[in-house]
Amino acid sequence: DAKTTQPPSMDCAEGRAANLPCNHSTISGNEYVYWYRQIHSQGPQYIIHGLKNNETNEMASLIITEDRKSSTLILPHATLRDTAVYYCIVRPYNTGKLIFGQGTTLQVKP
Amino acid sequence: GAVVSQHPSWVICKSGTSVKIECRSLDFQATTMFWYRQFPKQSLMLMATSNEGSKATYEQGVEKDKFLINHASLTLSTLTVTSAHPEDSSFYICSARPPGQGPEAFFGQGTRLTVV
Numbered sequence: 001d002a003k004t005t006q007p008p009s010m011d012c013a014e015g016r017a018a019n020l021p022c023n024h025s026t027i028s029g030n031e032y033v034y035w036y037r038q039i040h041s042q043g044p045q046y047i048i049h050g051l052k053n054n055e056t057n058e059m060a061s062l063i064i065t066e067d068r069k070s071s072t073l074i075l076p077h078a079t080l081r082d083t084a085v086y087y088c089i090v091r092p093y094n095t096g097k098l099i100f101g102q103g104t105t106l107q108v109k110p
Numbered sequence: 111g112a113v114v115s116q117h118p119s120w121v122i123c124k125s126g127t128s129v130k131i132e133c134r135s136l137d138f139q140a141t142t143m144f145w146y147r148q149f150p151k152q153s154l155m156l157m158a159t160s161n162e163g164s165k166a167t168y169e170q171g172v173e174k175d176k177f178l179i180n181h182a183s184l185t186l187s188t189l190t191v192t193s194a195h196p197e198d199s200s201f202y203i204c205s206a207r208p209p210g211q212g213p214e215a216f217f218g219q220g221t222r223l224t225v226v
Contacts, residue, residue: 032213043114043203043217044154087153096142096207096215100154 003027004088009105012082018075020104022088025069030092033064035073037084038103044087047073078108112138112208116218123194123225130190131221133160133204139184140206144215145177148201160187160204194225 005023012018024033035047048055048062050071055062061074075082087103113136123129133143141162146154158179159167166179176198178190191198203220207213 034214038154041201041220041222043116043205043220046214046216049213093213096205097144097156097159098154098205098215099156100146102153 003090003099004101006086006088006101006104008102009107011107011109012075012078014080014108014110015077018078018082018106018108020073020075020086020088020106021070022073023070024088024090027068027090028092031090032093033062033068033071034089034091034098035060035062036087036089036098037082038087039081039084044100047086078106080108080110082106083108112136112206112211112216114204114206114216114218116202116204116221118221119219120222121224123223125195125225126193128190128192129194129223130188131202131204131223133187133189133206133218135185135206135208138206138208138211140187141184141209143181143187143204143206145179145187145189146203146205148203148220154203157189162187191223194223196225199223199225 034049036044038044050062064071085103115134117132143160145157148154157172160179160181162181168174181187205215205217207215
């Protein structure tokens with residue numbers, strides 16, 4: 001079973017920041033938080049991952065709470081092409097196996 | 111990032127026939143690949159772990175005799191849906207993680223199977 005909880009859907013205005021929350025209250029000490037997204041009818045795309053520190057890359061920022069029980073993915077300036085289903089996944093670092101939850105459908109609107 | 115490619119992108123087959131889907135890692139060697147299935151408006155469900163040179167590991171509830179997996183080389187895994195039925199129509203996706211290049215897994219573009 002997926003170990004994360006995400007809202008089923010969210011809207012965001014184009015150009016604004018999109019903040020996608022994820023609860024992972026049962027996360028283990030050796031598990032990382034990963035974010036992937038899936039644009040319609042494509043394979044998932046890796047976005048970012050983190051253990052306990054906040055992380056930023058060219059696509060997004062990841063904010064993890066101090067107790068590691070929740071996190072937020074931030075897309076700083078959402079575009080229409082960011083419309084997708086976003087999946088938050090927790091797993092150990094060296095495991096390629098991913099268990100997907102239901103994810104959050106982000107709709108970016110003009 | 112690393113490239114994982116699937117073939118075909120879509121396929122239509124008659125009920126009762128078998129269909130093979132290929133998953134290739136184009137720029138790295140993958141001792142392990144993963145196969146997922148996704149029904150419309152649903153999330154991805156892990157079907158099995160494909161291991162190079164050994165038997166695949168199937169998730170609970172996945173029929174190993176129906177979904178045959180072969181991982182004969184370090185760059186190719188195949189999924190064969192045997193005696194396909196309309197309920198097998200789905201989006202099949204594979205993934206692999208390049209060893210020693212970071213934790214992210216890379217996915218193929220998926221194969222849309224329609225059984226008529």
